Amino acid sequence: MHKPKQILIVGGGVAGLELATQLSHAFRHNHKAAITLVDRDSGHIWKPMLHTIAAGTRDVYQQQTSFVAHAKEHGFTYWPGEMEALDRIGHEIRLKPLYMRDGRLLLEARALPYDVLIMSVGSQANDFGTPGVHEYCHFIDDRLQADAFNQEVRALLFKAYAEGTELHLAIVGGGATGVELAAELVQMEETLASYASGEHASTRLKLTLIDSGPRLLGAFPESVSAAAKAQLQKLGVEIRSGARVAAAEAGGVRLKDGTHIAAAMTVWAAGVKAPDFMRDLGGLETTHGNQLVVRPTLQTTLDDAVFALGDCAALTPAGAERPLPPSAQIAYQQATYLIRNLPGWLDGKPLPPFHNIDMGALVTLGRYNAFGSLGKLGIFKNDFTYRGYLAQLSHIFLYRSHQARLHGFWRGSLLWLIDRINAWVRPAVRLD
Missing domain, CATH: 3.50.50.60 (FAD/NAD(P)-binding domain)
Structure with a gap:
């Protein structure tokens, strides 16, 4: 047999x-x-x-x-x-x-x-041998790390609400992960603030996004980089471009030029x-x-x-x-x-060579905005970019396509429907 x-x-x-x-x-x-x-x-x-x-x-x-x-x-x-x-x-x-x-x-x-x-x-994420990163920084490379970070940041935010203080948080890395996390944290804090005190503005969480490159989202066209930076600054995020971290410490990070950026929590999202x-x-x-x-x-x-x-x-x-x-x-x-x-x-057949297709890239800034680039796809030869609702729909489509490939079309569609129902009947942010 x-x-x-x-x-x-x-x-x-x-x-x-x-x-x-x-x-x-x-x-x-x-x-x-x-x-x-x-x-x-x-x-x-x-x-x-x-x-x-x-x-x-x-x-x-x-x-x-x-x-x-x-x-x-x-x-x-x-x-x-x-x-x-x-x-x-x-x-x-x-x-x-x-x-x-x-x-x-x-x-x-x-x-x-x-x-x-x-x-x-x-x-x-790649710490590049930076001292203190594994001792003092959080990572969100997998489900367990992301869940652990969420529990910690919610606990510190509730403490800040109770004491009337501010929570300073630093994100190291201005790629898609760092940029998207910053926007989602602003969205999370706005929602939590409305539950905690009836305020609808982000008043307790102070975010600093640190990137060693000259601009955010270096893999994207410059127009997307500039638009994402402007959006984050509008949301109150402090952007520190061209800033290389020399060491992570208990109370924040120290830059190569000696500047200390205070933070009760630091997320390392730099490098791969x-x-x-x-x-x-x-x-x-x-x-x-x-x-x-x-x-x-x-x-x-x-x-x-x-x-x-x-x-x-x-x-x-x-x-x-x-x-x-x-x-x-x-x-x-x-x-x-x-x-x-x-x-x-x-069965003994030779493997053909793999050829990739540049489908561009997407970055989402929570409910505030989204940006997409079509790369060199088809007639688009000059990194055609788009933003707003169309980019958000594109991101949703990618996720729902992934679910459909895993579970089949009908079950994937049911999962989408469950998500929509839960969005109507459950809190907009995790509270437990």
């Missing part, structure tokens, strides 16, 4: 969960492959939504997808765990011991076998790198940012059985000087590529 190939996917983010879902459908009837998904978390959140979870303007429990339930419904296996090592000769990965929240050991370190390994572990365990993983070729270097087939340069995609992969297209940027759209396109071509490759 034919033994199914073991396809092991590490990371249940935008690419990993869609890949596990659709490949399971592809092999459901012929049983040529069995799919296993590994993730250290118990649920999936669409990563471009993490800043709204951190601000509490969206409900983490309503937006998450349970890995256990989703795996059962779509016919793949889910294993909780965090990868720490790769044995390419033995064709297995090693997972760290799994502990409960109170510190009790739940599962010993384990090894999982594979015939095909797909790394899709995403990325995290793959998780540290991927550095020299299994002897594979990696970048300075821990990404696995891959060929146009998304196979690693030293092992055909190991694939990588999304933020943890470094693919430099032919004729390009730099690898593709770490973005949700690239991760989705690469997942779609493997969904289409991996079944044929298992």
